[in-house]
Amino acid sequence: MFELGVVYRNIKRADRKAADALAQYGSATVHEAMGRVGLMKTYMRPIYAGAQVSGTAVTVLLQPGDNWMMHVAAEQIQPGDIVVAACTTDNTDGFFGDLLASSFMARGARGLVIDGGCRDVKTLTEMGFPVWSRAISSKGTVKATLGSVNIPVVCAGMSVQPGDVIVADDDGVVVVPAAMAKKVLDTAQAREANEGEKRAKLASGVLGLDMYSMRDPLAKLGLKYID
Amino acid sequence: MFELGVVYRNIKRADRKAADALAQYGSATVHEAMGRVGLMKTYMRPIYAGAQVSGTAVTVLLQPGDNWMMHVAAEQIQPGDIVVAACTTDNTDGFFGDLLASSFMARGARGLVIDGGCRDVKTLTEMGFPVWSRAISSKGTVKATLGSVNIPVVCAGMSVQPGDVIVADDDGVVVVPAAMAKKVLDTAQAREANEGEKRAKLASGVLGLDMYSMRDPLAKLGLKYID
Amino acid sequence: MFELGVVYRNIKRADRKAADALAQYGSATVHEAMGRVGLMKTYMRPIYAGAQVSGTAVTVLLQPGDNWMMHVAAEQIQPGDIVVAACTTDNTDGFFGDLLASSFMARGARGLVIDGGCRDVKTLTEMGFPVWSRAISSKGTVKATLGSVNIPVVCAGMSVQPGDVIVADDDGVVVVPAAMAKKVLDTAQAREANEGEKRAKLASGVLGLDMYSMRDPLAKLGLKYID
């Protein structure tokens, strides 16, 4: 459960190589490699198209309308991290803007995933700092109430432990538990290996029905063709 | 009502010329030409801006979290078709990605309209295969349960018969019944004919109040001007 | 409360210089300068990215599915105005398209903020006429029922008086009461003055914790660091 008013300084980050290598496979392939679990809710959208990153999670638990813990989190960022911010209640306020982004980038963060609002999106786009958020909002926040940093959080419906791997792109945000990072990477690589071949076949007109030998199982389930 | 486990192979497509020609008028003009009916719900959004297509509908009824019927549908696609996928319950899973798009394109499909999720949107954008969907989602799907192909479906609040014309662009997705395609085309052409003239007048400062002779009917209804 | 069937011709617009100058600060800074109030709900989104405008409000109260009052409003537009359209009930129909935009531009409008739908978004983007709306929809509207022009309205959760200043950009839409425009401009300017310096410090690695002297108040509230 959520513990308030604490900052864990020493978190166990996932294997760095795996955390870095997952980005190239993207969220859809990694999600498949996980066994089709780990995806945050689809209301999480990138503030600009085209970013594709992976990194280790520094987690933040925010209070509604209060971004104080984002500053506390900044100090805990190490190069290769992605900040994952949850909130104790649904809230779309603009917890994050260009000043915090300057700070996060200086610390080596690769992006932010926030179950809340984001502002200064034009400047963030120019800076090339990717954010996945539930809303875009000019609304500023106060600094009055304690949350926590680097505790387990639930962000957009998905449980995130500090140090887990985050993979985010235009298709969404996937969470890979730190302990599974290497194995998921292997599976993702294997999946990708024959994707090119499959794509070529399909592009040449071969049907998935034949390529995947689906006709028999479909017939067994009773699919009827009517002329 | 929905029939499960059937594939209709011979559907009556709308007149090809009308189906092709409607694209140029776009969804807003076609919607007007229909008498202001036929528009899918506005949560259906293109995965990238600028695509404007029309074509004949191949329909698919999916089960939640299951995209098996998309492969069955691929075989029924003919050049000039647009696939219209509905689901038996609200579901945002990523039923469609770049592999299926390769297959659909090879069959001659012009796009996909899906009341569900879509993934690989970056690749689909590069491929130039337009999709209108209710969500973008990395979540993959299983192949376990039968739906149907080319039965009447309800997609995003609109009834679609196989063979109907679909017109889709940045403003939304409109359904034109096959039997009305030619007539709607004529009406759309007539509407467009004097649009340029109207636009020029308005751009020169003439008010709609005068151009459309609205002052009298407004006064009759009692509109009061107060200085 | 809402008065139906009236058009106020003489509204008191906010100070022109202040109304014009606020655009450069953007909605987030202006919102802060207002004391963190005045922001419309975050479902109001621009139809294209990058526009940043300010201007004086001409208000419209629409009936659902009826855009007649938009034509009445056009006549009341003066150069430097932004039209703010509310509706008597939640409605996403496409009340506004390229023809009305031609008319609004000819009158000197800088944009439209509408708690309803907008269509012809591709053409509007080409024309460079920015619209903030709750939806994009091909659905056309009738001209049958009276609303009002230049009465106080509630648009996307925010009260707007005719003549108030509207500041809109990618982050959202903020309303500045006419009487506060100059003061808000001064505050916004003061806020911006040292933003560059702050950004530079943060970009160099100084933490907000130190720059804003947050460590003490956090400690007083009981924030615990755990190794």
Added chain:
Amino acid sequence: MFELGVVYRNIKRADRKAADALAQYGSATVHEAMGRVGLMKTYMRPIYAGAQVSGTAVTVLLQPGDNWMMHVAAEQIQPGDIVVAACTTDNTDGFFGDLLASSFMARGARGLVIDGGCRDVKTLTEMGFPVWSRAISSKGTVKATLGSVNIPVVCAGMSVQPGDVIVADDDGVVVVPAAMAKKVLDTAQAREANEGEKRAKLASGVLGLDMYSMRDPLAKLGLKYID
């Protein structure tokens, strides 16, 4: 597609006995008997708990904020009908209240299913006239624009033909095509026949795992039990 401005006076209603008999099975059983299709979206809720009805559909297509067609529909009601009202766009206005209910009841209607708003719910509850709606709203409507009566409509995501059977209760609203009414009734009866026995077994502590012989198929799919 939707035809506006027409009233079909002679519709073919489903077999009366089947239409009447389906009520007792309720929407969940009828939905199963249909092969798990035909259910309207779950936002359709009864205005009071406990009503359980079935009847033949008289359909209405409304314009947003306009309930004129409800009066036109009243004349087409025959004893045993249920009125099904759709709208050309999403709208929650209060299209229906106690006066119309008095009229509908006088004509023999058993209830109303409306993809819009309903008002006077306290009085309707006292009158015992059940309504399933997407919203409750005091907002009255105008009488200005034509819709249609007894054309095919899409109501809450489900296609309804005039004369289809509607089954509605606390669990939702199901549509049974007129031609399938008898067959669905037979299937529903068969399903119910051994429900009591099943319930008794389960209540005595027999597990569904055993009663339905699920252990083997689960094991075959690889379900692992861990102590």
Added chain:
Amino acid sequence: MFELGVVYRNIKRADRKAADALAQYGSATVHEAMGRVGLMKTYMRPIYAGAQVSGTAVTVLLQPGDNWMMHVAAEQIQPGDIVVAACTTDNTDGFFGDLLASSFMARGARGLVIDGGCRDVKTLTEMGFPVWSRAISSKGTVKATLGSVNIPVVCAGMSVQPGDVIVADDDGVVVVPAAMAKKVLDTAQAREANEGEKRAKLASGVLGLDMYSMRDPLAKLGLKYID
């Protein structure tokens, strides 16, 4: 616009007799008497069925997750008031429970209308203190940030001035500007006067088509009857 950190002690309440008398007509009739304006959004629902009240508004502007101003508001309540609470951002936290209700009742409040969450609904129901809210939520709130009392607010999409009349029942919440209270009461009384007669006629089988003489205007607009 919203002013933060102020409490207006002397507000001009609407005429007491009118404010008290409007309750009996209910929100739907009052909404009609207003000319079909003044209704809050339909997501505002009573925590229990059957309450029907009217009274003068004491307004509160809350910060998200913070109910401090509710205590400040309590002191401003006079017998016959209804508290109307808005929030600077969308928030569903439980700002109000049985303790505050005890306090409000002691001051003579007739109910609460809150664009936020409410808790202790079972106890509130037993106490007979009606609340209209956007959510029910156990989530408690802090007391850390200033809002305001008795400033103009926007609650659930409707502008409310302190002293306005609030009419709330199972159909929703309507706001009557203080200056219009008497006139609206007169109109509501006139509307109700012949409602009974109309209801009797309709219940006897007379159609609205005839009672309201709708057949001619419908025919003029082109309504076609098809046998």
Added chain:
Amino acid sequence: MFELGVVYRNIKRADRKAADALAQYGSATVHEAMGRVGLMKTYMRPIYAGAQVSGTAVTVLLQPGDNWMMHVAAEQIQPGDIVVAACTTDNTDGFFGDLLASSFMARGARGLVIDGGCRDVKTLTEMGFPVWSRAISSKGTVKATLGSVNIPVVCAGMSVQPGDVIVADDDGVVVVPAAMAKKVLDTAQAREANEGEKRAKLASGVLGLDMYSMRDPLAKLGLKYID
């Protein structure tokens, strides 16, 4: 992260006495006793009013449209448990009805919390088996895909470990980690101890402003009273 296809048979349930005793305090008090964390999202609503339960969690992870794991979970239920069902994607299908309820009751379950749909609500109400769900839906489900039982899940935005205490009533659903159950019980008891006294004071007209000594801190923050 989520592991699919596993059933953990031996879970460590929270202290039985604490798990049982928490019910009487209700979700709002327990949520406060937790430090204002642990509440599921407010879209989780009881299918009937008045139930107030607590118990130990047996967790289920469902696939969309598939309730097979509910039968697997039934076997793992012990007296005093509450079943908590999550789904791998947002889904409102009716995963649970009166047959499963008979089975769950026979095993000693006190209720169900499901981030999905529920059906047969009239019968469940008569049986007195309480369910908190995100939707009510007649839609039946298949038995085709594996999920898991007694793994950690995220249900309605809250992380739940098997064996945690669930407290649910009309105000919502709160999760108490097993290890904290006794401490939270103590805190809840202490909170309740002087609630009666507070309520009596407030009911007698004492203001919260005075009872909680709020006037000074409000003044220090700058609250202004204006006559």
